[in-house]
Amino acid sequence: MKTGRGATATTGQDSAAGASEGVIQPIISVDGLKKSYGDGDTAVDAVKGIDFAIRPGGVIGILGPNGAGKTTLIKMILGLIVPTEGTVEVDGVDVHEDTTTAHEKMGAMLEGARNSYWRLSVRENLEIFSVIGGNDYRKQQQRIDTLLTQFNLDEKADTVVRELSRGQKQKVSLLCTLVRNTDVVFLDEPTLGLDVESGRELQREIRRLSEADGRTVIILSHDMRLIRSLCDRVMIMDDGEVVEDNTVENLVEIFDANVHEVTVTGELDKETEAAIESVFTLLGVERGEKTTIHVELSREEFYQFTRLLERSGLLIDSFDAQEVEFDDIFLRLTDGASDTGRLGREQ
Numbered sequence: 001m002k003t004g005r006g007a008t009a010t011t012g013q014d015s016a017a018g019a020s021e022g023v024i025q026p027i028i029s030v031d032g033l034k035k036s037y038g039d040g041d042t043a044v045d046a047v048k049g050i051d052f053a054i055r056p057g058g059v060i061g062i063l064g065p066n067g068a069g070k071t072t073l074i075k076m077i078l079g080l081i082v083p084t085e086g087t088v089e090v091d092g093v094d095v096h097e098d099t100t101t102a103h104e105k106m107g108a109m110l111e112g113a114r115n116s117y118w119r120l121s122v123r124e125n126l127e128i129f130s131v132i133g134g135n136d137y138r139k140q141q142q143r144i145d146t147l148l149t150q151f152n153l154d155e156k157a158d159t160v161v162r163e164l165s166r167g168q169k170q171k172v173s174l175l176c177t178l179v180r181n182t183d184v185v186f187l188d189e190p191t192l193g194l195d196v197e198s199g200r201e202l203q204r205e206i207r208r209l210s211e212a213d214g215r216t217v218i219i220l221s222h223d224m225r226l227i228r229s230l231c232d233r234v235m236i237m238d239d240g241e242v243v244e245d246n247t248v249e250n251l252v253e254i255f256d257a258n259v260h261e262v263t264v265t266g267e268l269d270k271e272t273e274a275a276i277e278s279v280f281t282l283l284g285v286e287r288g289e290k291t292t293i294h295v296e297l298s299r300e301e302f303y304q305f306t307r308l309l310e311r312s313g314l315l316i317d318s319f320d321a322q323e324v325e326f327d328d329i330f331l332r333l334t335d336g337a338s339d340t341g342r343l344g345r346e347q
């Protein structure tokens, strides 16, 4: 489903147009970005022409079902994949013209715990990545110690990474990204494999990075709770396009206000159901002793809907705005609604 509500984020993160008008220069500008893999009949259009701008600071979540194009988009921003069309600038630097300078501004933890050196100790890894980030590692010892303590790795500081558990390796990988102190940090499924306490610690650290240090953190995740609790702005991708770009609060508000559960006495015949479906977004019908209709209605449509029910001889028993979970919203926006019970259309 394409909602047409794209690029309406208002809390410190604007669409490409908004940010270019503003005083603050975007830290990331993506312009007409496309990527096709292969050519001819077998070509896959993984990213189909995306534009957006991200202001410095803030935490942005990128969501989407498998194959939506998230990794391709992020790798193009990082300069790891050459776009078929379009440009990416990071802090005013064209990523594909001056990749070295752009890399100095970005840190990324992609695809799990693969970026650390497994034969070196945890501390040595952090020192190396600190140096890669252009820091003098001797001056970074306090920061390194703080990160090790925060993530409960202080006792493992001198252990070689190879001998750590999977979750601990994930933490080292994460710390190697954070210790570089880059302006922009990309984290791909950062909580995967972390225990509850480390997951919370990671959330605190991400908040600190964004609020105290003014860094921009971009998270790719299927973890809706993480996205909901951390992100100022969320971009939802589907089939190579951004289908929604908004704040989590706005998304919940829009859907909360619109989705209704209407219970009626009387039989909802197929003709009336078809009439409802032709005018409104009918999400589902539950038939039992009474009939419950799940329907999306704006304020204006509310009265039109009740009149249609009256004309069909149906008496409204109760009328409730449905509470919408963030993952329901995600499924609706990515055509996944039929997979859910509550918001799903009847099969």
Ligand SMILES: Nc1ncnc2c1ncn2[C@@H]1O[C@H](COP(=O)(O)OP(=O)(O)OP(=O)(O)O)[C@@H](O)[C@H]1O
Pocket: 037, 038, 044, 045, 046, 064, 065, 066, 067, 068, 069, 070, 071, 072, 073
């Ligand atoms: N190297 C490649 N060659 C050909 N097709 C590719 C390649 N990499 C990705 N694709 C295709 O491009 C589309 C987008 O893939 P991408 O990995 O960007 O999606 P994603 O949103 O990151 O998915 P996931 O959540 O599963 O990681 C998919 O259809 C995928 O099959």
